[in-house]
Amino acid sequence: MSRILRPRGGLALSRRGLLRGGAVAAGGLALSGCDDLWRADAAKDVLTRAEDLHRWSQRALGGEALAREYSRADLSPRFRANGSRGVADAAYRRQLGEGFAGWTLRVEGLVARPLDLSLAALKDLPQRSQITRHDCVEGWSAIGQWQGPQLGGLLRLAGVSDKARYIVFHCADLYHGRPYYESIDLADAFHPQTILAWQMNGAPLEEAHGAPLRLRVERQLGYKHAKFVTRIVAVDSLQGIYGGKGGYWEDVGDYAWYAGI
Template identity: 60%
Template sequence: MTLISRRSALVGAGGLLLAGCDRITASPTVRKVLTLGEKATLSGQRLVTGNALAPEFTRADMSPKFRVNGNSMPGSADYAAHMANGFTDWKLEVGGLVARPLTMSLAQLRSAPQRTQITRHDCVEGWSAIGEWTGVPLALILRHAGISSQAQYIVFHCADDFSGTPYYESIDMSEARHPQTILAHTMNRQPLSVAHGAPIRLRVERQLGYKHAKYVMKIEAVSSLNGIYGGKGGYWEDHSGYQWYAGI
């Protein structure tokens, strides 16, 4: 199947909060307060910025070293086999609330219309780096799959895990349709490395780094996040109290 032919102070404060959140957010009361704050942040940002773009930079601004966030090597045998043959047999699955479920190879993704952007990655751990990303706009893939009007969220199922618990993330349809939200296969004009998420990773440039899921294997359109793993929309949201909306 082919597609169409050819925060800065706030980030610091959030990082300090999240770094010590394991005990603090164990309280149901605190979790409720954090969720209320998340909703206010989401509503406020959407009201102020609408569909505005995240800042983009020039190649002269790019960081000499771009640190690795999260896992650097999935442990599954399936991923190891894909990596051994250069991801030639790898397929991206697109399903859920779509009219036309898709399976797409890396070659097909590379042959689709592309977007290149030089953006800053802000990690919740307190570091930032600027890099160049090339990939397929997620909105294009969803349109090609016939996304349903009932879909409210896009869930990204990944090849990596933490102690046997699969990694996943999710975004809402507003972010999914944003022009800077892409499935990147190229970083700094080179094929995406394994440590940085090969063969493809999500780039959702208006949110913190933990939302940029690596090793994406399947995209699922859903009407609700309830019942998907821990139900909070992502691995870190389920297990460490991170907010689902991580806007910057």
């Protein structure tokens, strides 16, 4: 049964404030008179430690806190598509044309029972519906309604191992010629608002919004919400997966792995 959970009270720590603090600290290093390479490495280290501090602080101040949820009256009249707007892969184009009737989601890795689930099977699982705000790292926001099974329930169904530390999402699209992927840790994977959405604003996802399935991890910025998800893998380390930093944007060095808001 679909349900809406209301946010709990709790403190919120500003990611922007932490990054601003890190940038100020990095700027201080730049004034120290050391060589450019040392300054660059030191600044990167400061920002990395700021990311770790932010993640620790969010979890310490309310690891189970919910992102704010809204009413249908708050839905944005236009919800921009982030990231890839489409997929060129021939198999995907065929599945799209067939309404994803033969599409399956693979769940594997450190699990006791690997799964291959059709879109119909995902719709038959217990569903969660939530109206939340999508915050893009580019500076825009929009409110939309999402529905799908909770990721935590799917991982329990697969029997995720105690050895797993991360959940990796492999996607059907290429972004600037490179496979798009993302990852989150187990704390966010089992958060009640982390769902695999197949529906947006009461209708099946359109291609631009990640059809047939996208991740919604509501306490993180939009680039973490992987679209066109085809495979989910439980792993104990991110090393050896593409660039080894846990996501497309993380590998190219533009954004941090933890994007909590």
